[in-house]
Amino acid sequence: MSAEIVERVLAFIAAFVVGGTAIFQLKNELPARGLDASVTKVLLGLMIVGCVFAVLASVRVLGG
Amino acid sequence: MSALNSPLEAVEARYLDVDPVYAETRDIRLLGFVMALGADCVLFSSFIFAYLYLRTASPAWPPFVGGHQLPRLDTAFAALNSMVLFGSGVTMHYALENWKHLKKQAFNGWLAATIVLGILFLLGQGHEYLSAQMTWQGSSFGASFFTLTGMHGFHVLVGVCYLIVLMIQSNRGVYTGSKYFGLTAGTLYWHFVDVIWVFLFFLFYLW
Numbered sequence: 001m002s003a004e005i006v007e008r009v010l011a012f013i014a015a016f017v018v019g020g021t022a023i024f025q026l027k028n029e030l031p032a033r034g035l036d037a038s039v040t041k042v043l044l045g046l047m048i049v050g051c052v053f054a055v056l057a058s059v060r061v062l063g064g
Numbered sequence: 065m066s067a068l069n070s071p072l073e074a075v076e077a078r079y080l081d082v083d084p085v086y087a088e089t090r091d092i093r094l095l096g097f098v099m100a101l102g103a104d105c106v107l108f109s110s111f112i113f114a115y116l117y118l119r120t121a122s123p124a125w126p127p128f129v130g131g132h133q134l135p136r137l138d139t140a141f142a143a144l145n146s147m148v149l150f151g152s153g154v155t156m157h158y159a160l161e162n163w164k165h166l167k168k169q170a171f172n173g174w175l176a177a178t179i180v181l182g183i184l185f186l187l188g189q190g191h192e193y194l195s196a197q198m199t200w201q202g203s204s205f206g207a208s209f210f211t212l213t214g215m216h217g218f219h220v221l222v223g224v225c226y227l228i229v230l231m232i233q234s235n236r237g238v239y240t241g242s243k244y245f246g247l248t249a250g251t252l253y254w255h256f257v258d259v260i261w262v263f264l265f266f267l268f269y270l271w
Contacts, residue, residue: 043255050262063139
């Protein structure tokens, strides 16, 4: 198995684990109020988008 | 600080040492910190828009240098390295949550994991630089890639140093169950660094 395939498989698995955990954290953060909580929610949301990018990149839908 | 089992116990203990001056100034300090992150956003945005201009003005991307088109960057490795950084965002969030619930040992573990993942990301970025088939001066692609990812890498490096300082301070009793603004700021900064990478990852590797 080539290094590239190993990297893609690891990235795919990690993206699901990290993305799932980030969704869980965002869900827990939703009731919180205040500036820090609001900023954290936005940043966690964008990080979940990053995980989606990583999934799409690992299956070659994005990035070739 | 000892580990407390029930969330109620933790919340009660947290408010035992409320400092009125801290409570009054916390929101202003937080606003100032968020504004500093906003300023950093403007800095990155300027360079990102310069990259977008260069890219859209170029007839081919990656551009041709000396009659040969530059190769695309290694997406597979970048995806894995991105997950290292995003993973560190998750661990940092858990570190702060554990501090809020007065679980110091778990806090230390998650914070140490964040620092290790941050260093791993920097090593991955170093590997990427060494294996890149372009130079800073050679093309607009190389110039924008090294400038933006270098600037981001510098932010990660600063973040790693910041987290190490936070770890030392928290173990020396600088922060308490009710006074932990430094930890909140550290978490926000680390999430911010993660999010900047989301944009850079998309622009340089996926688009």
